Amino acid sequence: MSTEENFDRGRGSKKPGKNARKKSMARGNAPLKNEGTSKTKESKSPSAKPKLKFDKDGKEIGRRQKPAVEVKRSNPQDGIRLNKYIANSGVCSRREADTYIATGLVTVNGKVVNEMGYKVQLSDDVRFDGRRLNPEPNTYVLLNKPKGFATTDSNAKGMTVMDLVANATTAKIKPFGRLGRNATGLLLFTNDDEFVQKFMKKGITRLFHIELDKNLKMEHLKKIRDGFTVDGKEIHVEDISYVTNSPKNEIGLKMKHTGNSIIRTIFENLEYDVVRVDCVTLGPLTKKDLPRGRWRHLTQNELNLFSML
Template identity: 85%
Template sequence: MSAQDNYDKGRSSNKQGKNARKKSMARGNAPLKSESPKKNTGRQQDPAKPKLKFDKTGKEIGRREKPVREVKKSNPEDGIRLNKYIANSGVCSRREADTYIATGLVTVNGKIVNEMGYKVQLTDDVRFDGRRLNPEPNTYILLNKPKGFATTDSNAKGMTVMDLVANATTAKIKPFGRLGRNATGLLLFTNDDEFVQKFTKKGIPRLFHIELDKNLKAEHLKKIKEGFTIEGKEITVEEISYVDNSPKSEIGLKIKHTGNSIIRTIFEHLGYDVVRVDCVTLGPLTKKDLPRGRWRTLTEKELNMFSMI
């Protein structure tokens, strides 16, 4: 076979020899030059972040300070939307509240309000169909009152019983019933207007331990038990007796009045000075496990017991 034949055979088999033409690198066929990765010479510090410190081993010292994000707080003085106030009281949903507001069934401080988006304060008198609403859960606090505190929610009276229950709840509670500044014993606080109205009208029986300046005469004890009239007003009590194993100047007296001024009225009319007054029981409640000056929240069982009074 001639040299020409060998040449032709190599072309037909598509084999390239040593002198075969190399692939052209023109027209974009050249490979991209790979960039060599930059050598990491250490931690990169973002200029916007607080500077960090490291010890000789490269360990970070301290910790990054987190940026403080300002949170906008709501101002309670801005009020609460009327429909939310109604919904929070448990009457209905917000959507339904809007309907009731539009139809004129809601009043605020005695005036009908049918404006959507109207805002009220927690201290406002909001009523739905004549019934006063309360957007807070009903709360009941029992205090064993010490001497020297006025039974009022006014700051103008010096030290008050409100100072003693300041940390009991965030609800707007008020004292129900009264005890004189120097009287001691059980005092109830609540924000339940229906409870207050009910028992203001019918009264809650309260047992008082009373100390007089002298022994109570038997005829006076009998007179108080039977009832009598002072300045045209009939005075009645539930029970009265001498305290067992004590001088006859110490009396147990049960009354249904929500105040305690009636106690001084009774005994001063008969010629006695009241030295000490202590409320021992209030309805079904007692002072058991409640030291002087302390408070506690009523249990569900105790609340149910009031329905039997």
């Protein structure tokens, strides 16, 4: 069979022969892209990348837009589930808390709550078997108070000591004891109700450096030391003395009262005006390494000393 016959035979069977010329894929023979189909697929695909634009220098124009993701954030005003509140206070687990709630051992603001899923606020008075609970860790902050700040957590009093410890913690601490607006020295803050109740009854010994408008007579110093009565109320101090190497109008007074007005009551009854009051020590705490207007957290060793009082 000749070469031509072999070629014709292969073409007739639609199969290229051995020496058949392959189909060229040069321009004009290349398959055409279906532009309409391509665009349709791009528009339907959710993962398709946005079309970018570039300037003459090759820099990208505009910014790539990322799909917005909606983040659902919890609102503290919505409250916290009662069983979680109890569990966070360290009493028991959530499952056990549900049992206690169902049996009526939990009260919220004085009322028994046995509803599952009930929500409370951090400011609510939640009690388990009569004991008030606190879902926050116990926090203790010591401040060296400067003049001009009221000892209160009310915003109606202008500048308060709460402004000075605002960045100390997120816990809802309150001042324990009082110092007058113009008094200075150590002031303790805590959210530990058991600590507050314990020392409200027992008191914490505080040492004050007091300056009077005139020298304190020795007979008055002895009278204060021995104790006396003002408006039918007995007043006792632990100790009183003149400040060493200072004028006789500077007094050191040690007492357990948590209030500040008692100091003025003592001296005004003896016809002295109090010029300055500075709390030098508070229980086992001192002002060492704590400048005026600064605060710090109590150490575990200091807390252990309080537990021994």
